[in-house]
Amino acid sequence: MIRKPNNPTPFAIHLNKLCDSHPDIPSLGMGRQTHLAKMLGVSQEAVRKWLDGHSEPRRKKMQNLADALNVSFSYLACPEDDNFRTNSMKQISRKNVQKKVKTKSDDMVNSPHHYNAGSVETIDSIKSALGDERFQGYLAGNIIKYACRFDKKGKPVEDLKKMIWYTNRLIEELE
Structure with missing residues (x-):
């Protein structure tokens, strides 16, 4: 059974498109979840959540997934879709934005707020590019x-x- 959320996240849409265009990754409903789970060493449930848009992989798994898809970390994590940033911001409530800004601004050493692009830290994009x-x-x-x-x-x-x-x-x- 293929489960799709009512409103998949931009990341989930982008991930599924990348999987659809990859010659070695099975189609949705034909073993995609199992294939990715084995390839990345994670549970099928984790992959299902990524594909359905219920969660996103953490940095290390995101890099492993990008490598498996033959794309850069930043390309996978920050789709070039013009609507990505707009839609992502609409999904975050004002309360969460205020909480995140407060949390990030409290730590200017480990997580300065101005060094993040959505869920991706700039340092990770730099590593991917260099x-x-x-x-x-x-x-x-x-x-x-x-x-x-x-x-x-x-x-x-x-x-x-x-x-x-x-x-x-x-x-x-x-x-």
């Missing part, structure tokens, strides 16, 4: 930047924390 080696250089450059300027802009502790964040992310990439 590739591993150049992304590591990007991280190293930011470590140097924050180390050199920490006492020049009036927020030395915040800049040192950002330097540490980039250092930890570089270590994560190298492990």
Whole structure:
């Protein structure tokens, strides 16, 4: 039985279109869920929720899914559909927007609100665009930047924390 939500999310629509156009992924109702679940090492229920628009994969699974579909992370996570951003914003209530803005603005080191594009953080789009080696250089450059300027802009502790964040992310990439 194929279950479709009344109003699939733009991500679900985009994901299904990508799957439809991929030669190795079965059609909807012909094993697509099972195929993707095995390929990505997740439950069929998780894949069903992605395809139906009830949830989206977390970053690591989103990257694995993008790799499986032979597309970039940013292309999968942020469809080029002109209506995507408009429809996404309509789905978020005013209360949730205020809550997210407050939460994000509280942490200018780990999750600055101005570095997010919908559900995708800019750092992930940068990694996808640069590739591993150049992304590591990007991280190293930011470590140097924050180390050199920490006492020049009036927020030395915040800049040192950002330097540490980039250092930890570089270590994560190298492990």
